[in-house]
Structure formats: C-alpha cells, structure tokens
Amino acid sequence: EAGVAQSPRYKIIEKRQSVAFWCNPISGHATLYWYQQILGQGPKLLIQFQNNGVVDDSQLPKDRFSAERLKGVDSTLKIQPAKLEDSAVYLCASSLVLTQETQYFGPGTRLLVL
Amino acid sequence: SQQGEEDPQALSIQEGENATMNCSYKTSINNLQWYRQNSGRGLVHLILIRSNEREKHSGRLRVTLDTSKKSSSLLITASRAADTASYFCATDGMGAQKLVFGQGTRLTINP
Numbered sequence: 001e002a003g004v005a006q007s008p009r010y011k012i013i014e015k016r017q018s019v020a021f022w023c024n025p026i027s028g029h030a031t032l033y034w035y036q037q038i039l040g041q042g043p044k045l046l047i048q049f050q051n052n053g054v055v056d057d058s059q060l061p062k063d064r065f066s067a068e069r070l071k072g073v074d075s076t077l078k079i080q081p082a083k084l085e086d087s088a089v090y091l092c093a094s095s096l097v098l099t100q101e102t103q104y105f106g107p108g109t110r111l112l113v114l
Numbered sequence: 115s116q117q118g119e120e121d122p123q124a125l126s127i128q129e130g131e132n133a134t135m136n137c138s139y140k141t142s143i144n145n146l147q148w149y150r151q152n153s154g155r156g157l158v159h160l161i162l163i164r165s166n167e168r169e170k171h172s173g174r175l176r177v178t179l180d181t182s183k184k185s186s187s188l189l190i191t192a193s194r195a196a197d198t199a200s201y202f203c204a205t206d207g208m209g210a211q212k213l214v215f216g217q218g219t220r221l222t223i224n225p
Contacts, residue, residue, distance in 0.1 A: 004156070035215075040217075041217055041218075042118075042202050042204075042215035042216050042217050042218050043157070043202075043215045044215070045212055045213070045214070048212055055211065055212075056211070056212055091156055091157070093156075093157075101162065102147070102159045102162065103157075103159065103213065104159070105149075105156035105157040105158070106156050107155055107156045108155075108156050110154075
C-alpha cells in the first residue's frame with residue numbers, strides 16, 4: 001500500500017512570494033490533515049478535511065493560507081504572501097475516517113522563507 | 115494550543131537501557147496516541163490507548179494511562195540505536211475531533 005505522498009520535499013522562497021504544496025493521501029482515506037511543524041515543536045493542525053469538506057480550519061491563518069481538496073482525494077496548501085515565520089515543515093496526514101484513529105503522515109515539505 | 119506536554123524535553127541513554135517518557139494533558143480525552151519522528155521524516159504512529167484502558171503493550175513499547183492524573187508514559191525497553199528519534203504524544207480531546215500534539219521528547223541512544 002502506497003503511503004502519503006507530498007511534493008515538493010524542499011522549497012526556498014523569499015518573503016512576500018507565494019508557494020504551494022501538494023499532498024496525495026492513502027487511497028480510500030476520507031480524512032486529510034495539514035499540519036505545520038516549527039523546528040523544535042510538535043505539529044500544529046492547520047486544516048482538516050472530511051472528503052472535500054472542511055471540518056476544522058480554526059488555526060489556519062486565512063489572510064495568507066488557503067487549502068483545497070476539490071475532488072476529495074489530493075489536496076493543495078497555498079501560502080500567499082509568505083512571511084519569515086512561515087519557515088517550517090508542512091506535514092500532510094490522512095486517516096480512514098473522522099474518528100481520530102491512526103493518522104498516516106507523509107514525509108513533509110520543508111519550507112525556508114528568506 | 116498544545117494540549118500535551120512531554121517530559122523530559124531531551125533524554126540520552128546507553129544502548130540496551132530502558133527509556134521512559136511522560137506526557138501530561140489538560141482536558142478529558144477519548145484516546146491518547148504516541149508517534150515517533152526520525153530526523154527529517156514524517157511521523158509514524160506507535161500506539162493508541164483509549165481512555166478506558168490503563169496499560170498497553172506493543173513489542174518493546176509499554177504505554178500507561180492515568181486519567182485521574184491526566185498523564186501517560188511511554189516505556190521503550192532494551193533500547194537500540196535505531197530508537198533515536200523524537201517522540202510525541204497526541205490527545206484526542208472529547209468533542210474536539212482532532213489530535214493535539216505535545217512538544218515532544220528528543221531521545222538519543224548512545225552505542
């Protein structure tokens with residue numbers, strides 16, 4: 001069974017530029033999560049989808065971050081414009097159903113904003 | 115906000131010794147999970163313990179949960195160099211429908 005795929009693995013941009021991350025969850029997983037992990041901290045949930053609907057985006061900075069999961073499968077997370085404090089690893093995870101059972105994580109995208 | 119707080123923040127032991135990490139949380143939970151993260155990688159699920167369970171084992175891992183003290187511990191027995199990683203607890207709060215991760219414990223196993 002293929003795992004959660006993410007791309008790109010690394011990205012370096014200058015502040016005020018835009019960037020997009022892509023995630024393809026495990027086949028059949030209805031729930032998809034985007035986390036932000038700042039160096040030395042635990043992952044922080046940004047947004048959670050159930051199929052193509054948003055379940056929780058309470059910690060998503062909506063003035064600059066957006067995410068979509070149009071067909072209920074893969075998802076994109078966008079930052080526009082980026083700030084220095086957005087430097088972090090962006091992790092995508094998926095789970096079978098919305099019951100907070102095991103989440104399966106992708107390798108993450110490491111973003112550096114200069 | 116971080117629900118779980120791990121203790122210690124960093125732990126360094128010799129190969130073969132046991133490693134114990136603790137997690138405290140603030141609100142009532144449905145379950146508590148432990149994840150491992152190797153440097154530069156995504157998180158890997160280790161074990162899930164439900165609020166009505168007190169102890170759970172998986173291979174060299176033993177997890178305990180004390181809901182009266184709102185705390186959990188992860189014990190890794192007979193540690194190996196490959197156990198070097200960061201370990202995170204994550205709580206599924208009642209009514210929250212999402213996992214909240216702690217800050218993690220960085221474990222180093224010295225050969």
